Amino acid sequence: MRYPILALLILASTCVAWGAGLTVEPETILPAAEQSGIQATPALAFGDKLYLAAWREGWPGKGGKARIFAARIFTAGKILDARPIAVAPAGQGLQERPRVAFGGGVFLLVWQDFNGKDCDILAARVGLDGKLRDSRPLPVAVGPRTQALPDVASNGRSFLVVWQGLVSDETSYRGFAAAVTADGKVGAPIETGATPQPKIAWNGNSYLVACGGAGFWSGEVRGILLGADGRPAGKPTPLLGGTKAANFSISAVPGKGWLVVSHRSAPDPWGWGGPGAMRAAFVNLQGKPENSTREESPQSRLPNWLDVGREKTKTSTWPWGYSASAWDGKQSVVVWQRYHLAGEKMTNLVNCDLIAARVDGFKSLDPDGVPVAASDAEETRPALASDGAGRLLCVYEKHAQDGVAAIAMRAMLTP
Secondary structure, three states, X not given: OHHHHHHHHHHOOOOOEEEOOEEEOOOEEOOOXXXXXXXXXXXXXEEOOEEEEEEEEOOOOOOOOOEEEEEEEEOOOOEOOOOOEEOOOOOOOEEEEEEEEEEOOEEEEEEEEEOOOOEEEEEEEEEOOOOEOOOOOEEEEOOOOOEEEEEEEEOOOOEEEEXXXXXXXXXXXXXXXXXXXXXXOEOOXXXXXXXXXXXXXXXXXXXXXXXXXXXOOOEEEEEEEEOOXXXXXOOOEEEEEOOOOOOEEEEEEOOOEEEEEEEOOOOOOOOOOOOOOEEEEEEEXXXXXXXXXXXXXXXXXXXXXXXXXXXOOOOOEEXXXXXXXXEOOOOEEEEEEEEEEEOOOOOEEEEEEEEEEEEEOOEEOOOOOEEEEOOOOEEEEEEEEEOOOOEEEEEEEEEOOOOOEEEXXXXXXXX
């Protein structure tokens, strides 16, 4: 039953969208390994004329058998692996939340693996030929208690993996990092001070790890510079404030710094959370934000607000949730989620679309945004990578109305 439904989705999404300097090409559905109808949490990296997309396939809950799969994609958008690459053996554990980076001639995939008691961080190397370099996954963090939510970046030669973990009988997570060489040697874990939900990017000079947390009323995204071994240089610095749930993304601005993107607040019946917005912060080489990020105006679009949605009408929209960004060789490109609002008080998030914009520093060059995926299906969780020469690839979850979830992709071009 899956293929006719997906075929209709593809036919409905073959138009090409244009924005001021940003072109979005037709949609392609990536192949599934097991036809479970449950594909999710895509990740993406570029290396040496190839992209590697990774995702989770199968049910990740109790009794599930979720596994991580991957596929190579040429820059022109041709999928090289008709049958996806099984990254880890079946029965290894319940595998989820993949992340991927390229360095030293190989891709390194990391994921959290539920062993029946708690989660570990495992990794596997995939060559440009699509072959696994490791017969068994690399044990990045397999100690007692849970290690979860990994991310990975590369300095071009080796990798740095970050995650959050529990220590002893503590109930609060700590942030950790471990170096992994291109030939598969895993370094000792080092505490970074970046927690929860750490994400990492290399900008050609150093690593920046960002972390986000939220209380009931407010939260923030913080960042800290790391050495090649994961050793922190100081304490976390606030990068973006004024968000109730710090769901954010980070990417490099080579030689200059990093771009951090986060939403602001979800809609609520009383309006206490402020406006919906997707916001950007440019972080310099010293790990400090260069735009004013603490000021949050409910009435106007600030220079670092990429999207503020629309007023509460029948066509109301609300930017909220996941985002992704990448450097195209001239500027950053950001893709984010934009929901429509429904319900009696127009506070229900429905029918999520994906919107893109080019960003100079922290200012949008496409203030109205360019639709990347805006069908009747739900398009969520974008991942973005670039060849550094004006061509990007966006992969994302596509949820049909019958519940089938697939991984889709679109190429994007900038002049």
